[in-house]
Amino acid sequence: MPELPEVETICQALKPVLEGYSFQKIQLNRLDLRYPISYNLENKLAHHPINLVRRRAKYLLVDFSHNLTLIWHLGMSGRVIIENKKALLKTSPHDHVIFITSNNQKIVYRDPRRFGFLKLSPTCQLNEIAPFNTLGAEALNDPHLNGHTFHQRLIQRRISLKSALLDQKIIAGVGNIYASEALWQAKLSPFRLTDTITLAEAERLLKELQDVLRRAIAAGGSTLRDHIRPNGDIGYFQHEFKAYNCEHKLCAYCQSVYLCKTMQNGRATYYCKACQQ
DNA sequence: ATTATACCCTGAGTGC
DNA sequence: TGCACTCAGGGTATAA
Numbered sequence: 001m002p003e004l005p006e007v008e009t010i011c012q013a014l015k016p017v018l019e020g021y022s023f024q025k026i027q028l029n030r031l032d033l034r035y036p037i038s039y040n041l042e043n044k045l046a047h048h049p050i051n052l053v054r055r056r057a058k059y060l061l062v063d064f065s066h067n068l069t070l071i072w073h074l075g076m077s078g079r080v081i082i083e084n085k086k087a088l089l090k091t092s093p094h095d096h097v098i099f100i101t102s103n104n105q106k107i108v109y110r111d112p113r114r115f116g117f118l119k120l121s122p123t124c125q126l127n128e129i130a131p132f133n134t135l136g137a138e139a140l141n142d143p144h145l146n147g148h149t150f151h152q153r154l155i156q157r158r159i160s161l162k163s164a165l166l167d168q169k170i171i172a173g174v175g176n177i178y179a180s181e182a183l184w185q186a187k188l189s190p191f192r193l194t195d196t197i198t199l200a201e202a203e204r205l206l207k208e209l210q211d212v213l214r215r216a217i218a219a220g221g222s223t224l225r226d227h228i229r230p231n232g233d234i235g236y237f238q239h240e241f242k243a244y245n246c247e248h249k250l251c252a253y254c255q256s257v258y259l260c261k262t263m264q265n266g267r268a269t270y271y272c273k274a275c276q277q
Numbered sequence: 278a279t280t281a282t283a284c285c286c287t288g289a290g291t292g293c
Numbered sequence: 294t295g296c297a298c299t300c301a302g303g304g305t306a307t308a309a
Contacts, residue, residue, distance in 0.1 A: 002303090002305090003296095003302060006302075029296065033287075033293095034286090034303095034305095036303085054294075058302095058303075058304095067298080073304090074302090074303090074305085075286090075302090075303060076286085076287095076301070076302055076303055076304095077286085077287075077288085077301085077306085100291085112286080112287050112288065113287050113288080113301090113303095114285085114286055114287080115286065115287095115303060115304080116303090131304085131305095150304070157279080157280090158279085158280085159279085159280065159281095160278045163280085163281095166303090168303095168304080175279070175302055176301090176302060176303085177302060196289085222302080224301080224302065225288085225302085226301090227287075227302075228304070265280095265281070265282085266281085266282070266283090267301095267302085267303095268301085279309105280308105280309085281307105281309075282303105282306105282307085282308075282309085283305105283306090283307075283308090284304105284305090284306085284307095285303105285306105286299090286303095287301105288301090289299105289300090289301085290298100290299085290300085290301105291295090291297100291299080291300100291304090292296105292298085292299105292303085293295105293296085293297090293298105
């Protein structure tokens with residue numbers, strides 16, 4: 001569900017609601033998410049000012065003033081809803097955590113599949129614990145990421161390009177939708193092995209990947225079934241898909257070949273057999 | 278070591 | 294309408 005653009009959209013929506021405020025109450029409706037939620041989460045976080053809401057890869061990070069960071073992952077089906085007149089008209093049995101801020105805003109974490117989780121880490125140790133100690137460069141706005149460094153990361157491995165884009169240790173934040181979109185835009189086959197990629201191809205793939213991620217953020221992410229912006233609006237980037245979910249549609253580049261869908265490492269992959277080499 | 282597979286969980290969609 | 298089945302945006306513990 002939420003990939004980098006969706007988590008970024010949620011992060012931007014949470015910033016004005018949380019930064020400078022604190023949690024007055026944290027209601028835990030069930031603890032058994034992917035990992036059990038600490039039952040005393042409220043005691044550890046309530047009434048401590050929130051300094052910063054940020055994103056690393058697909059993780060939301062909420063930094064508190066007392067050197068604690070809330071690590072919040074939305075899994076496949078997680079939603080964050082800030083209650084207003086439009087959002088949260090009715091509750092759901094999957095509303096696992098409800099935050100009330102010092103400004104009386106209600107924020108709901110809803111996650112039917114419960115692949116998401118909430119955990120705490122000292123802020124200063126965040127980069128030393130899993131998974132942050134092994135995460136690759138941020139796909140966007142990372143000063144260490146460029147065509148050369150991306151190429152180096154790719155050629156050290158021998159896996160398919162599609163798998164490489166999904167591997168958070170190689171590059172962080174990309175998921176199944178944007179991996180297919182980026183490969184289509186870059187005209188590279190999802191089956192190409194990473195150690196055959198030239199520098200020029202790596203540069204092209206990175207450029208197109210960043211282009212699709214930026215356009216998706218501008219559209220508020222992609223809404224397939226679960227993603228909803230915290231204010232209740234949907235994202236709109238699904239209308240701009242050129243590859244994902246586009247099997248049996250004509251390739252927008254060549255206008256002559258129908259895109260195909262196949263399973264690759266257990267995930268759906270969409271591509272044009274003619275354009276993507 | 279690196280690379281593939283199975284699995285966590287619920288809900289939506291399809292075909293019978 | 295109901296049932297059986299497949300698939301879904303992710304990540305990790307296993308096996309190969």
